[in-house]
Amino acid sequence: MKRFRAVYIIWLRDLKRYFRDRARIIGSLASPIIFIFILGQGLASTIGQNLPVGGGSLDYKTFIFPGILGMTVLFAGVFASVSIVWDREFGFLKEMLVAPVPSWSIAVGKVISGATIASIQGCIMLLLAPFAGVSLSPLIIVELIPTLFLVACSMTGLGVLVASRLKSMQGFQMIMNFIMMPMFFISGAMFPLANAPTWMDTLSKVDPLTYGVDALRGIVLTGIPTRYAFTTDIAVIALLSAAMVAIAISTFSRQT
Amino acid sequence: MSAGQSIDETVRAAEAAAAVEGRPPASAGAVIEVDRLTRKFNGFTAVDEVSFSIGRKEIFGFLGPNGAGKTTTISMLVTLLKPTSGKATLNGFDIATQQDAVRQSIGIVFQDPTLDDQLTARENLEFHAMLYNVPRSERESRARRVLGMVGLTDRAADRVETFSGGMKRRLEIARGLMHYPHVLFLDEPTLGLDPQTRSAIWEHVHELRAEYEITVFLTTHYMEEAENCDRIAIIDSGKIVALDTPGTLKHGVGGDIITLRSADSAATVAELKEMFQLEAAVKPASADTSGPAGDRIYLEVPNGRTLLPQILKSLTTEILSVAVREPTLDDVFLGLTGKQIREAPVDKMDAMKTRIRRRRSMGGHR
Numbered sequence: 349m350k351r352f353r354a355v356y357i358i359w360l361r362d363l364k365r366y367f368r369d370r371a372r373i374i375g376s377l378a379s380p381i382i383f384i385f386i387l388g389q390g391l392a393s394t395i396g397q398n399l400p401v402g403g404g405s406l407d408y409k410t411f412i413f414p415g416i417l418g419m420t421v422l423f424a425g426v427f428a429s430v431s432i433v434w435d436r437e438f439g440f441l442k443e444m445l446v447a448p449v450p451s452w453s454i455a456v457g458k459v460i461s462g463a464t465i466a467s468i469q470g471c472i473m474l475l476l477a478p479f480a481g482v483s484l485s486p487l488i489i490v491e492l493i494p495t496l497f498l499v500a501c502s503m504t505g506l507g508v509l510v511a512s513r514l515k516s517m518q519g520f521q522m523i524m525n526f527i528m529m530p531m532f533f534i535s536g537a538m539f540p541l542a543n544a545p546t547w548m549d550t551l552s553k554v555d556p557l558t559y560g561v562d563a564l565r566g567i568v569l570t571g572i573p574t575r576y577a578f579t580t581d582i583a584v585i586a587l588l589s590a591a592m593v594a595i596a597i598s599t600f601s602r603q604t
Numbered sequence: 605m606s607a608g609q610s611i612d613e614t615v616r617a618a619e620a621a622a623a624v625e626g627r628p629p630a631s632a633g634a635v636i637e638v639d640r641l642t643r644k645f646n647g648f649t650a651v652d653e654v655s656f657s658i659g660r661k662e663i664f665g666f667l668g669p670n671g672a673g674k675t676t677t678i679s680m681l682v683t684l685l686k687p688t689s690g691k692a693t694l695n696g697f698d699i700a701t702q703q704d705a706v707r708q709s710i711g712i713v714f715q716d717p718t719l720d721d722q723l724t725a726r727e728n729l730e731f732h733a734m735l736y737n738v739p740r741s742e743r744e745s746r747a748r749r750v751l752g753m754v755g756l757t758d759r760a761a762d763r764v765e766t767f768s769g770g771m772k773r774r775l776e777i778a779r780g781l782m783h784y785p786h787v788l789f790l791d792e793p794t795l796g797l798d799p800q801t802r803s804a805i806w807e808h809v810h811e812l813r814a815e816y817e818i819t820v821f822l823t824t825h826y827m828e829e830a831e832n833c834d835r836i837a838i839i840d841s842g843k844i845v846a847l848d849t850p851g852t853l854k855h856g857v858g859g860d861i862i863t864l865r866s867a868d869s870a871a872t873v874a875e876l877k878e879m880f881q882l883e884a885a886v887k888p889a890s891a892d893t894s895g896p897a898g899d900r901i902y903l904e905v906p907n908g909r910t911l912l913p914q915i916l917k918s919l920t921t922e923i924l925s926v927a928v929r930e931p932t933l934d935d936v937f938l939g940l941t942g943k944q945i946r947e948a949p950v951d952k953m954d955a956m957k958t959r960i961r962r963r964r965s966m967g968g969h970r
């Protein structure tokens with residue numbers, strides 16, 4: 349347990365900063381809300397109740413709700429990992445690097461704190477469930493929270509991996525724009541992948557968010573057939589998270 | 605928080621082991637031992653085989669112009685940078701192989717600020733204490749103590765972003781003391797501070813040594829500051845060109861410097877040569893020379909205070925004014941490297957640092 353002391357310290361600091369920054373909490377909820385109410389509402393009025401999903405049909409807003417959860421976690425997780433770039437630029441990273449703590453604990457601490465923050469954001473989004481025509485039972489919520497956290501870990505892991513290699517803010521934003529948007533759209537968050545062209549289908553298989561959205565959809569929309577089995581989704585996400593954290597750790601440990 | 609104990613135990617055990625092996629125990633001899641430490645960046649040698657040792661409770665200064673290799677040397681000693689070659693021990697621990705023990709033994713104030721300015725002063729200290737295994741029961745009392753020392757007690761609950769540059773610097777020094785380090789590194793602790801804050805920081809440094817019995821390793825390019833140190837290493841282009849007490853270094857220049865103004869410079873110079881076998885240098889008053897116009901006659905003599913009355917008694921030409929001053933470290937640096945420390949070229953790195961500093965002090969947004 350002693351070894352995780354530094355992880356806890358980093359987590360505590362990041363959460364303190366998060367709760368202090370109201371603008372950030374509200375700001376990062378803006379785009380998911382826009383997606384549900386504007387895009388969701390807009391497309392729902394065209395497609396209406398008739399989105400064909402696995403034999404039946406669904407309201408479009410309902411269909412995208414798990415996807416929006418995935419998006420929230422993706423954006424919040426990646427945004428949280430930007431703090432590494434800030435810490436580097438504003439020097440605080442040095443304070444941690446020179447402390448007598450194992451260097452892996454910095455990467456792990458950042459992933460866990462980022463994932464916690466992203467999960468909190470995801471949970472706030474649950475308040476919008478009624479507007480999307482989704483009813484949440486306590487059981488669903490109990491299943492949802494750890495799943496959100498795991499998905500958040502993979503997204504933050506990716507962010508930390510990129511951030512640990514980058515020295516500048518601009519570079520980070522560039523790369524993340526390149527990665528985040530395609531990741532989001534190809535994941536099946538906004539439309540079913542069943543009829544997608546082959547290239548998109550292939551890309552979606554290497555997109556960690558595909559498995560995240562699939563798992564979240566399976567939990568939230570009970571009875572809807574999913575692309576993969578829940579256990580497959582979870583296994584893939586866990587594996588990807590572990591791999592990304594491992595690479596991020598090795599970047600941090602490399603003393604120059 | 606028993607992790608702290610375990611590292612402290614490691615430190616103690618290694619100190620005991622060191623004593624058995626015949627090395628001086630950490631409480632006696634040298635606390636930092638550096639042997640031909642070298643660091644290259646893609647073929648460019650930033651630190652070139654520097655060797656020195658620093659005793660316990662010593663205030664040791666690294667004096668050198670921009671780009672001399674001061675920060676690079678510190679980075680290696682605090683285990684943030686791997687040496688290309690050479691060895692160093694700190695508090696008896698090898699900087700290459702016993703990093704955790706080295707880190708637990710040191711406190712550092714980096715050249716650039718490293719505070720979390722979204723947190724309060726007290727929170728910054730608290731996080732630091734946690735990172736360094738300070739027992740929970742002691743965190744508060746230590747924070748109070750160090751805050752008192754740097755005069756920030758009444759700002760403890762304020763966010764660091766509301767602090768002035770000098771206050772941030774003082775807070776960083778306080779933070780470096782939270783875990784009672786054996787050695788405190790201060791990389792240009794007073795850069796960009798006003799003279800008042802600068803002398804306050806120096807007061808702290810001397811207090812620290814008295815109160816915490818710590819060794820202080822600092823870098824500076826202010827000559828006046830270096831004179832506060834017990835010993836100084838003058839470093840230029842990665843090499844140590846001199847290492848001694850400020851007094852001895854200045855003595856090495858050759859004594860005092862006498863400046864005369866006379867009604868007839870040429871005659872005076874001739875007389876000085878004839879009567880005292882002294883080579884005088886005549887320089888016309890330049891734009892930056894203060895005082896009345898006219899040539900200045902410079903003399904370097906072993907003991908100006910006793911020689912000057914004799915000179916004045918013997919000279920027949922009319923003397924308008926005289927001044928005697930002891931050599932400064934500026935004169936030492938000039939003598940050793942042939943350039944003035946302030947005139948040393950400001951390289952790109954430094955221009956960049958200044959820019960970053962300026963941006964930071966303007967409060968970059970997050």
Ligand SMILES: Nc1ncnc2c1ncn2[C@@H]1O[C@H](COP(=O)(O)OP(=O)(O)OP(=O)(O)O)[C@@H](O)[C@H]1O
Pocket residue numbers: 645650668669670671672673674675676677715825953954
């Ligand atoms: N990471 C790096 N990569 C390449 N060169 C470097 C790096 N760090 C330092 N240098 C070079 O090494 C030399 C010494 O730099 P260092 O920062 O140690 O100087 P310094 O004595 O601390 O100067 P200053 O007074 O400006 O802080 C400089 O020429 C610098 O350009």
Ligand SMILES: [Mg+2]
Pocket residue numbers: 674675676715791
């Ligand atoms: Mg420096």
